[in-house]
Amino acid sequence: MKAALFLAASILSAASVHTDFEGASLGQIEKVSETNFRLHVAGQADQHNRNRQASWYYFRIDDAAAGELILDIVNLPGEYNFKPNKGAITGDTPPVISYDNGRTWTHMTTFEYNAAEPRLRLRVKPAEARFWIAHTPPYTNENLMRLRNEIAKDSAFHEETIGKSVDGRDLLLWTIAAGSPRKTVWLMFRQHSWESGSSWVGEGAIRALLSPAGRALRESITWKIFPLADPDGVASGGVRFNRKGYDLNRNWDTAAELDMPEITAQRRAIAKWIKGGHTVDLFFSLHNTEPSEYLEGIAKFQPLGEKFFAALKQLTTFAPTRPLIATEATTTPGMPGRMTVIQGLFKDFQIPGFLMEQRIAFNDRLGHLPTVEDRHAFGSQLVRAIDEAIK
Ligand SMILES: [Zn+2]
Incomplete structure (x- = not known):
């Protein structure tokens, strides 16, 4: 019954990205197509606008369709102790996904890291229309x-x-x-x-x-x-x-x-x-x-x-x-x-x-x-x- 409702809802709606809750963070959200978003990591720099670190993202997707959704995590490069880097988010740091509003988290297994851009591409075949994704299991x-x-x-x-x-x-x-x-x-x-x-x-x-x-x-x-x-x-x-x-x-x-x-x-x-x-x-x-x-x-x-x-x-x-x-x-x-x-x-x-x-x-x-x-x-x-x- 739940699956049937999910399928029915999918036909009528399009996926959307949300950050209106404690601990959530994203920068710019680019909708490339109905099934592809480019999600910029907000990152944070210090009091002199140096040492940008882009190692936190946490968001919710609503109304995802049943097929594959591609989420590209971008804007990753930064600086640490004044030395530039490609960013802390790589293929070694797959995100976690939750379907129960953060009560349980599982590491994602379907992703590709492109070091040249750099970009972490997540491929989600959602089990439900609403889910949460974060860099690590959030603790607020x-x-x-x-x-x-x-x-x-x-x-x-x-x-x-x-x-x-x-x-x-x-x-x-x-x-x-x-x-x-x-x-x-x-x-x-x-x-x-x-x-x-x-x-x-x-x-x-x-x-x-x-x-x-x-x-x-x-x-x-x-x-x-x-x-x-x-x-x-x-x-x-x-x-x-x-x-x-x-x-x-x-x-x-x-x-x-x-x-x-x-x-x-x-x-x-x-x-x-x-x-x-x-x-x-x-x-x-x-x-x-x-x-x-x-x-x-x-x-x-x-x-x-x-x-x-x-x-x-x-x-x-x-x-x-x-x-x-x-x-x-x-x-x-x-x-x-x-x-x-x-x-x-x-x-x-x-x-x-x-x-x-x-x-x-x-x-x-x-x-x-x-x-x-x-x-x-x-x-x-x-x-x-x-x-x-x-x-
Ligand atoms: Zn620390």
């Missing part, structure tokens, strides 16, 4: 609030609002602790809005810490968590920069209140914790890249870094594409506004910080492209690896 503020509502009554969970984003959204700090924990681990997720995998891992970590099996972890360690560092970017379908154009993982040496209130609030919360007589035994920020996976840490804490790296390899599906990286004092010597969170926290508070990049492309330890379930599982493994590293 709405997802986070759903998680918060589930865990809010847990006695080991505590929430503070530490400030407001540029657009006035609450900046959240969550604490998970029970009994009288002795050590502190500070976790940070989603400094860059396209990197939704970071949030799915965060959710997995938080659920693990609050689970019956996580009891020893929350009793021995206070877990401070920035669950979503750039709520505006996530809401608006941003890529890498906050609403004023600032990279929230580059401006830790600037931290100007009006331009990047997110960084100011986060740093202030950490400063308050340290002034209160506490330590931060390990700080960890999780990011996504397309094909590479690695751990980067402050050189002064190399023994801890090696231990953490080994624990990640042993206890998680971490599949490093390079050895542990000793971070420099800045990403771009001589330029202001180029310091990552771990560089900034080391300069200000001598905190042992680590930053991990987790790939969205094929992971050979998983044997497939990472799914939401894999991210959840990694979150649960991650908190065990951190516990092992600081023992």
Whole structure:
């Protein structure tokens, strides 16, 4: 019956493209024919209109006909740390498709990447007239609030609002602790809005810490968590920069209140914790890249870094594409506004910080492209690896 209705509807209508919901993003939408659209990735550049990154798209198709629909994802080239590139979207990063408004996502298998243009051509034979497509499984503020509502009554969970984003959204700090924990681990997720995998891992970590099996972890360690560092970017379908154009993982040496209130609030919360007589035994920020996976840490804490790296390899599906990286004092010597969170926290508070990049492309330890379930599982493994590293 559903299929018959779909067929009947197909004859009467033409496919249309929509971005009127949280986290959605596209630039120009060109209708080449009834069955072919050229969809420009909006991309985002920084405060000086440099470092354009085009690695987020998320849209809905309505009224698709039963035959093949060709969606060309274009306008991909960009720049990273001031070096030009062909863009992060390639044949190694097939999109995900959902027919149930984002409850479940599946990687697409029918696509061709043309490096010369460059262009990612998606061939969709839709199972239903309405579907959603995204670069990676989206995780929005709405997802986070759903998680918060589930865990809010847990006695080991505590929430503070530490400030407001540029657009006035609450900046959240969550604490998970029970009994009288002795050590502190500070976790940070989603400094860059396209990197939704970071949030799915965060959710997995938080659920693990609050689970019956996580009891020893929350009793021995206070877990401070920035669950979503750039709520505006996530809401608006941003890529890498906050609403004023600032990279929230580059401006830790600037931290100007009006331009990047997110960084100011986060740093202030950490400063308050340290002034209160506490330590931060390990700080960890999780990011996504397309094909590479690695751990980067402050050189002064190399023994801890090696231990953490080994624990990640042993206890998680971490599949490093390079050895542990000793971070420099800045990403771009001589330029202001180029310091990552771990560089900034080391300069200000001598905190042992680590930053991990987790790939969205094929992971050979998983044997497939990472799914939401894999991210959840990694979150649960991650908190065990951190516990092992600081023992
Ligand atoms: Zn990132």
